[in-house]
Amino acid sequence: MSEKMPKLRAALDGVPTYKPGKPAAAGGPVAYKLSSNENPYPPLPGVLESAVAAAGAFNRYPDMACTGLMAELAERFDVPAEHLATGTGSVGVAQQLIQATAGPGDEVIYAWRSFEAYPIITQVSGATSVQVPLDEDEVHDLDAMLAAVTERTRLIFVCNPNNPTGTVVRRAELERFLDAVPSDVLIVLDEAYREFIRDAEVPDGVDLYRDRPNVCVLRTFSKAYGLAGLRVGFAIAHEPVAAALRKTAVPFGVSQLAQEAAVASLRSEEALLERVDALVAERTRVAGALVAQGWTVPESQANFVWLRLGERTVDFARACEQAGAVIRPFPGEGVRVSIGETEANDIFLKAAEAFRKEL
Numbered sequence: 001m002s003e004k005m006p007k008l009r010a011a012l013d014g015v016p017t018y019k020p021g022k023p024a025a026a027g028g029p030v031a032y033k034l035s036s037n038e039n040p041y042p043p044l045p046g047v048l049e050s051a052v053a054a055a056g057a058f059n060r061y062p063d064m065a066c067t068g069l070m071a072e073l074a075e076r077f078d079v080p081a082e083h084l085a086t087g088t089g090s091v092g093v094a095q096q097l098i099q100a101t102a103g104p105g106d107e108v109i110y111a112w113r114s115f116e117a118y119p120i121i122t123q124v125s126g127a128t129s130v131q132v133p134l135d136e137d138e139v140h141d142l143d144a145m146l147a148a149v150t151e152r153t154r155l156i157f158v159c160n161p162n163n164p165t166g167t168v169v170r171r172a173e174l175e176r177f178l179d180a181v182p183s184d185v186l187i188v189l190d191e192a193y194r195e196f197i198r199d200a201e202v203p204d205g206v207d208l209y210r211d212r213p214n215v216c217v218l219r220t221f222s223k224a225y226g227l228a229g230l231r232v233g234f235a236i237a238h239e240p241v242a243a244a245l246r247k248t249a250v251p252f253g254v255s256q257l258a259q260e261a262a263v264a265s266l267r268s269e270e271a272l273l274e275r276v277d278a279l280v281a282e283r284t285r286v287a288g289a290l291v292a293q294g295w296t297v298p299e300s301q302a303n304f305v306w307l308r309l310g311e312r313t314v315d316f317a318r319a320c321e322q323a324g325a326v327i328r329p330f331p332g333e334g335v336r337v338s339i340g341e342t343e344a345n346d347i348f349l350k351a352a353e354a355f356r357k358e359l
Ligand SMILES: Cc1ncc(COP(=O)(O)O)c(C=O)c1O
Pocket: 036, 037, 088, 089, 090, 091, 092, 115, 159, 162, 163, 190, 192, 219, 220, 221, 222, 228, 231, 232, 233
């Protein structure tokens, strides 16, 4: 092979590949997947029926404008349809937001550790990541993030609650931050886990966006609504941001199955949110049990908990996996454990207790 290889953009050199949560081993002993913050409940019958009905027409392209879903979301959030944009999961919309705002020479600020797609989508666009360490309580350090703003800053992610720590920023500090960031910098409030929040002091990003043209809210149907496999998320943002999202969207990215299931989910919200309540109750139980075992657990407002284990991270993950619960290690840092079925959480808690006793 003497021919030259196709030239690729140098910006892609060293881009880490997104690591999905490890699946539970097939065919082995009982194994539960607590590694991707998914909803452990299967689809509600009505939601499944809508998707199945849509499947009968998948020889056709989907409705590119997601008209039905847009109308439903506009009503649900009391926002103009022009302020909405959908995408292939909220990670797809996040990528579109960066494409719309930042390229070579521009900076994107986010807390670290946070959602692992942020560095990838930033680097792919050719922009530069500015990672601001979480504070000692594993919470966004908004003062440090503000201090990191330069004239090259184009976009700031605030992940609330933060993945993987589950920690939140509250109303007063977030409002102070939003008001201090220059108005030509886009602030993206990534609220993928919004429905799991029970702390009344955590603001709803949709309230904050209304009179702030540089604030955009990201939401997803993947977590509380249980549609992770269908890939549909959305943004709520003022013009011209929402219009830019429509320009950067992959045409026909959101399938008709996803659109119909999302609409059906919004119409079945009560039943879905009861399931979210059950997961929140499990979160309280799991966190309480871990604390009783002697672990330090940052207060989580999401559907997962975080344990900072440092050098013992990989051993801990292995012990959980051997016990039948696959969790998400971040080697050298800690583990993120999704809240799953009661049996799964019990298996994890037992493994955590045994590991703790050996320390
Ligand atoms: C903070 C955060 N944002 C966005 C996403 C993307 O989710 P999706 O693309 O499934 O909507 C995730 C998924 O793990 C997440 O944790």
